[in-house]
Amino acid sequence: MKDDLQALLDPQPFDYEALMQCVTALSKRHSFLEFNYLGNSILGRGIPLLRLGNGKRKVLYVGTHHGMEWITSLVLMRFVKDLCECYQNHGSFYKNASELFLQTHTLYIVPMLNPDGVEYQIHGICDSNPLHDRLLTMNNGNEDFSKWQANARGVDLNHNYDAGFEEYKRLESENGITGGCATRFSGEAPESEPEVASMCNFIRFHTDLCGILTLHTQGKEIFYKSGGIAPTRSTTIAKKIATVSGYRLSEAEGLASYGGLTDWCVQKRGLASFTLECGKGTNPLPLSEYFPIYTDLRKLLFTFPTFL
Ligand SMILES: [Zn+2]
8 A cells, every 4th residue: 555655746736735744744754854944925825945965065946936837846745755765775876875965965945936826726716815806807807727827916936036127027018917917927026925035035045055956847948047148067067957857958038038036046146057847748737747757857856966
């Protein structure tokens, strides 16, 4: 019989409750897995922050900026479970002894930055939601929220970072986006959203971070430049990521080129930062993409810290 943890990580819609059960079960089972909160979402959900290892080389993995992309939280939790089990059993992976790996590296993982958006996407909005009527208007009167990408009040978190915000505002209005909606509204000001502010504060505080991987869906692509530029060493690392994952290197265009976490890390922090567009298909990706994505990215997730 499968244990509870395994059952939680089966292919199924991964809402906030499933995430929290999974995080709780894993941290109970493995005392070396540290569980904290990055901050809170608009609707007060704690955003889990996990840490593994105590080494000097520190990396951060981030999943689910967008409501439709919770499959990336499943992938990250699956990875955390596999790494925890490997370490617990004094095992090795891809020629790395897990004990030495976690002595020399620290992994921070934020599996679901946008829990409110995920809840809307999977369950819709309930009558008790304090923003209920405003949200219906933002969603063009439609009660179907299955295409919702933004946070609880219609801000697209991956356009709320302080990177080309003014330019983006201009493009936004040219594209008819004038306020909160399902996707691509950047908010009133950079870091206006608590989810993004918490992420930025974490990165500002952890000045010794040396690399960031952010998972989105879809396209099997890797983005690492912002406005055509990237930290010098990023190109070499991006090529390694491409080799290990089979994904191709790309450059963002139009609305996609402003205000993202990778843009901010590259422009304002000079950090080697990479956006992976996982899997292939139409968002939200079907659950049948879960194992193929994990198969493509497993080696990368385990070995990325050693590239830096
Ligand atoms: Zn996304």
